[in-house]
Amino acid sequence: MPVPLSREKIAATAIRLADTHGLDGLSLRKIAKELGVGPMRLYDYVINKSELLDLMVDVVYSRIAEVGERSGWRDTVLAIAxxxxxxxxxxxxxxDVLGGRPHLGPHALAVGEATAAALNAAPGVVDIDDLQRAVGTLNAVIIGSVRREVTERRTARSTGTDEAAFQASLGPYLTRMLTTGRYPTVARLVIDGAHLEAEETFHHNLTTILDGITRRRST
Structure with missing residues (x-):
């Protein structure tokens, strides 16, 4: 009896494989093997790997969309972020796919609509130009923050060192460079700066951006 398939089942399997091996380790052949079917059967449900990726992305967006609309525009934006x-x-x-080609699946569009609608209700957003800038700035903060955090996690895993060990390995070089006196502000950041907790920093940066959006332009 043929193994029952669906786009949802294929996407779930693909997400599980990508979570383990990354997108570079993902292929329709591997997904088919995981499902116990021939690769050609998958083409009845997805045209190619690009369509599969779109499907996977929209599954993730469906979970982001579950946060729903909150009581105020600011709480909605923070929840989505x-x-x-x-x-x-x-x-x-x-x-890896955030900030790349547009995500146009139904759940991605729903998240985009909820975000834009919430920002449109911010006191400082008075026209479409304000809204475009607000959406662009928010997306830049979210994408930049999560990419950096994920990159740091990957680096720690690949090198087998934690942040403290990584900093210690660079200590002699940094000491030589900073004692030249040419980089006083960088020295202050390195020597006096505390290790910031990622989630708290993410929230702080978001609220700073939203504070700026709420300020009406002077006439």
Whole structure:
């Protein structure tokens, strides 16, 4: 009896493989093997790997969309942003596709609509130009933050060292460079700066951006 398939089942298997091996280790042949079917059967459900990736991405967006609309525009934006970060940390490959080609699946569009509608209600957004800038700035902060955090996690895994060990390995070089006196502000950051907790920093940066959006332009 043929193994029952569906787009949802294929996407779930692909996500599981990508979580383990990354997008570079993902192929329709591997997915077919995992499902116990011939590769050609998958083409009845997805045209190619590109369509499969779109499907996977929209599954992740469906979970982000579950946060729903909150009581105020600011709480809605924060909930969506934190849900996006959580999704990228759970599915690291998702951070690789953020900011790339547009995500136009139904759930991705729903998240985009909820975000834009919330920002449109911010006191400082008075026209379409304000809204475009607000959406662009928010997306840049979210994408930049999650990509950096995921990259740091990957680096720690690949080198087998934690952040403290990594810093210690660079200590002699940094000491030589910073004692030249040419980089006083960088020295202050390295010597006096505390290790910032990632989630708290992410939230702080978001609220700073939203504070700026709420300020009306002077006439």
């Amino acid at each position: 934190h849900a996006t970060r959580a999704a990228a940390l759970e599915h690291e490959w998702f951070s």
